[in-house]
Amino acid sequence: MPGLRDYEVSLLKLVDKLTNGSKVVINETGTAVTFTPGQLTGGKISHDCATSRSVVYFLEIAAALAPFCKEAVILQLRGITHDENDHSVDIFRSVTVPLLQKLGVEKDETTSLSFKVVSRGYGETENMGSVIFTCPVVKHLVPLDLAKEGLVNRIRGVFWSAQMNREFSTRFVEAARSVLNKCVADVWVYTENVRNSSKPAFGASLMSETHLGFFKGVSIVCEDPSQAEKLGKQMAKRLMKEIDANGICDSSNQWLVCLFMALAQDHKISSCVLGNDLSDYTVEFMRNIQKFLLVRFKISRVENREDESTEDEDINVVVCKKSPIRLECIGINMTNTARKSL
Secondary structure (H helix, E strand, O other), rough: OOOOOOHHHHHHHHHHEEEEOOOOOOOOOOOOOOEOOOOEEOEEEEEEOOOOOOHHHHHHHHHHHHOOOOEEEEEEEEEEEOOOOOOOOHHHHHHHHHHHHHHHOOOOOOOOEEEEEOOOOOOOOOOOEEEEEEEHHHHHOOOOOOOOOOOOOEEEEEEEEEEEOOOOHHHHHHHHHHHHHOOOEEEEEEEEEOOOEOOOOEEEEEEEEEEOOOOEEEEEEEOHHHHHHHHHHHHHHHHHHHHHHEEOHHHHHHHHHHHHHHHHHOOOOEEEEEEEOOHHHHHHHHHHHHOOOOOEEEEEOOOOOOOEEEEEEEOOOEEEEOOOOOEEEEEEEEEEOOOOOO
C-alpha cells in the first residue's frame, strides 16, 4: 500500500519533539510529506513509539540528532524492544553507544552518554517495553582516525524468552558456544525472561569486544522454539563473519561512522576502516551525503591482497579474504551553534 506507515508517522512526531519550529504536513492519502526543519532543542522527552517497529528504529535517528541539540537529550521511549526488522536494544546499548563515544560524543559538564533498558516488550501488547537514552551535546566533532579495531578478547550475549520453557535458553547458549569457544575462550551469555509479550517467542544478541574497545554485534528474533540450536550456531557464524571483516564496526553501524566523518572539522582528513565490504544501505547513505552535504569519500583498500573466499572446515564458516576498505573525507566543520556557552 502506498503512503506513510504508522512507524514513519511516529518517527516524524519524535523529530518534532526533538526540535522547535519544525513543520510537518502530510496530505490526505499519506503519499506526500512536506517537512520544514526547526532548531534542535533536545531536553527531556517522552515518546510512545508505534508497535510495528522496534524502539531501535527510533533510537538510530535520535543518536544522529541528539549530539547537536541545544540541551542534553534525556529520551524515554515506550514500545517493543525486539522485532525481526531491527537490531535489539542490547546491540544498541553494547555496540552503538560505545561507537558514539569513539566518534566524539563524550560526557559534558552535566550529562554522560548512557542507555538503559527499563523493561522489555515483544509483540503488539498494552504492557510495552521502555528504554531511556541520555546523550550530551557537542560543540563540534574532532576528525576521526579509526584504523585499527584490535583483537577480540571476549564475547558477551543476551538470550531472552517469553512464554517458553527455560530449557531453550540452555540449548541456544550451548549451540552458540560450540562455535565461539573454538576461537575465543571468554564467552558468556546472560538469559532473561520477558513478561511483556503477547505471544511465545525468543531472541538473542551476541556482541564481541576487542582490546581497543571496539564492538560488533548481531541479533535475531524467532517464534519457533525448535530452531534454538540451529539459530545459536547461525548467530555465532554471523558474528564471526562480522569480526573477520576487520572493520572498526559492524555493517549495521557503517552509516553512522560515515555521517560523523562528514560532519567533522575540516582542518584534518577523517579516515576509518569499515571492513572488507560496504552494505547497500551504507553506499546509498554515502550518496545522500554527497548530494546534501557535498562531501565525497575516497574509497581504497588497506592492502593489496587477492580476493577470494575459503571455508574453514573446523568451524564451517566462510572466511572472506578481501582487504578491508578505508574511507577518507574532509568534513564540513559542523558546529553546534545552539549549544549554550559559559
